[in-house]
Amino acid sequence: MDGYFSAAALIQASYLLTAFLFIMGLKRMSSPVTARSGILWAGAGMLLATLATFFYPGISNFPLIIIAVLIGSVIAWVSGRRVAMTDIPQMIALYNGMGGGAAAAIAAVELYRGEQHSTAGTTLAVVGGIIGAVSFSGSLIAFAKLQGLIRKSLRFGGQQLLNLLVLAAALLLGGLVASGVMATPAAVTGLFAAALLLGLSMTLPIGGADMPVVISLYNALTGLAVAFEGFVLDNAAMIIAGTVVGSAGTLLTQLMARAMNRSLGNVLFSGFGDTGTAAAGTAIAGSMKPIEAADVGVMMAFAQKVIIVPGYGMAVAQAQHKVWELCQLLIDRGVSVRFAIHPVAGRMPGHMNVLLAEAGVPYDLIADLDEINAEFETADVALIIGANDVVNPAARNDKSSPIYGMPILNADKAKNVIVIKRGQGAGFSGIENALFYLDNTRMLYGDGQAAVSALIAAVKSV
Amino acid sequence: MNGIVALYIFMLAAFTGYEVIAKVPVILHTPLMSGSNFVHGIVLVGAMVALGNATTPLEKSIGFIGVLLAAGNAVGGYAVTERMLEMFKSSGARGKGGGSKGGGDKDGGDKDGGAKDGGAKGTH
Helix, strand or coil, X not given: CHHHHHHXXXXXXXXHHHHHHHHHHHHHHCCCCXXXXXXXXXXXXXXXXXXXXXXXXXXXXXXXXXXXXXXXXXXXXXXXXHCCHHHHHHHXXXXXXXXXXXXXXXXXXXXXXXXXXXXXXXXXXXXXXXXXXXXXXXXXXXXXXHHCCCCCCCCCCCHHHHHHHXXXXXHHHHHHHHXXXXXXXXXXXXXXXXXXXXXXXXXXXXXXXXXHHHHHHHHHHHHHHHHXXXXXXXXXXXXXXXXXXXXXXXXXXXHHHHHCCCCHXXXXXXXXXXXXXXXXXXXXXXXXXXXXXXXXXXXXXXXXXXXEEECHHHHXXXXXXXXXXXXXXXXXXXXXEEEEECCCCCCCXXXXXXHHHXXXXXXXXXXXXHHHHHHHHHCCEEEEECCCHHHCXXXXXXCCCCCCCCCCCXXXXXXXXXXXXXXXXXXXXXXXXXXXXXXXXXXXXXXXXXXXXXXXXXHHCC | CCHHHHHHHHHHHHHHHHHHCCCCCHHHHHHHHHHHHHHHHHHHHHHHHHHHHCCCHHHHHHHHHHHHHHHHHHHHHHHXXXXXXXXXXXXXXXXXXXXXXXXXXXXXXXXXXXXXXXXXXXXX
C-alpha cells in the first residue's frame, strides 16, 4: 500500500510541475525573443506528465496504450516535420481535431462504463463529450477545406434551423444520459452522433477565407472539452491546461477575427467568407504601365529606403528565399529594407511572418500595419509581391468597393511603387486594384520567383 | 477533488490563460495558436487513464482511438510549433539561419543587426 500512495503523490507532483511548465511555456511563446524556449518548456511538461501517467494507480491495458501512443506519435511526427510551411493552418486544424476527438473518446468510455460518477461528473462528461465531438468533426471539415479537398461551401435555406435542431437533439440526449433517466448505450451513441453531425453542419457553410478564425475557435473549444474531462477524471493537469487554452484560445479567436476585420458572429452565422463572390466597385480610369527588371534594379540599388509588401502569392511561388536574397544585396549596399505585413497576409494572421522566417528574414525587419504605415511616405520604393487587396487604395476612398473600410497598407504613398504580377487580370478576389493604375506605379510582369531572380541579377550588375 | 476547489482551479486558470497571452503581437498569432493547440494535447494523459480503466471490447476500442488521437495532437502540435518558432530569428542571429549568405559576411551582418535590434525595440 505504501508504494500505491507514493506513486499517487509522485503523479500529483509531476502534474503540478507540468501545469507550471505549460503556463510558463505559453508565456514565453508570446514574445518572439523567448518563443523558441517556450515550446521546449511546454514539451518537457508534456513528456513528464505522460511518463508519470504510466504509474497511475489501478490502470491496465499497457500494451494497448503503448501501441496507440506509438502509432499516433509516429504519424503525427512524420506529418508535422514534413508539411510545407504554406500548409501549416490545416495541420493545426487536423491536430486540434484529434485532441477534440480524444476528449470525446474519454467521455464515451466513461459514459459507456456508466454509474461510476456523480451527476455533476456525468453532466461534465456529457458536455465535454459534445464539445469535443463538435470540435473533432468541425476541425476535420476545416482541414479538408484548407487542403482543397472540399471546395464548395454547402449552403441551403433553413440551415441555421437545422443546426439548432441538431444541437437541441444533442442536448436532449445529453440531459437524458446525465440525469440517469435513459443512461443507455443507445442514448450515448445517439448523443455523440448528433454532436458529430453538428460539427459538420456548422462548419460546412463557412468559406475558406474565414477558416483561421474557425480553427482558433475550435482550438479554444477543445481546450474546454479537455478541462471538462479533467473534472470527470479528477485530473488537475487537464483542468488547468484545458482551461488555460480555453480562455487563451477565446482571446486569440477575438484577436484573429479583429485582425481579419470580421466579428465572430459574422463568421459563424452569415455564411460569407468565400472569395470571388462580390466583384464590384467603381471602374478605374488610366492604364497599367510596365517596367523592365533592369530599371527596377537600378531604382532599388540607389534607393535609401525600400519597403517590401509580400502576400500569399509570394509563398505560393516559393519566392520568399529569393526575396530575402535580394534584400540582403540591398542591405549590403546600405539601403534600409523593411517588410510590411498586413494582418491577413497569408492563410491566417501571423502566417506570413512564419513564411518569411522560414526564408531567414529576421523578425525585427518585419513590421505590422500600424508600425509601418507612416513610413511609406518616406520610402523610395514599395515592392509589392503577391499582395493585392491589402494595398488597394479603394479600401480608403471608394465607398462602392466591397473592401471599403478594410485597413490597408499605404503602399501608394511611396515615391515609386513596383508591383510584381503574373498578368494584367484582377486578383484572387476579383476586385480591380486602383493602385496598379496610379502614376507612381510600375508593373513588373512575370512569375514571382523569376521576376525576383531578374531583380537580383539587375542589382548585382549595378 | 472537492467540487468547489475544482471550480477555483477553473476560474484561476481561465484568468491565467487570458493574461498570459493578452499582449501577444500579430507576428506570433499562428505559432501561438499552434502552441496552445499543443498544450491541450495533455488530453493524452486522460485518454491513457480512460483506456487503462476500460474493460469491454467497445470501451477498449474507443479508448485506443482516444489515446491514438491524443498522441497525435500532442506530438503533431509540438512538431509544427517547434519548427515554426525555430525559424524566428532576430538580425543578431542572422548568420546562423541566413540561408544564401556566405560565412565571410557573418560578422558584418551581426554588427549591423545589433544596431537594428536596438532601433526596432525603440519603436515598440
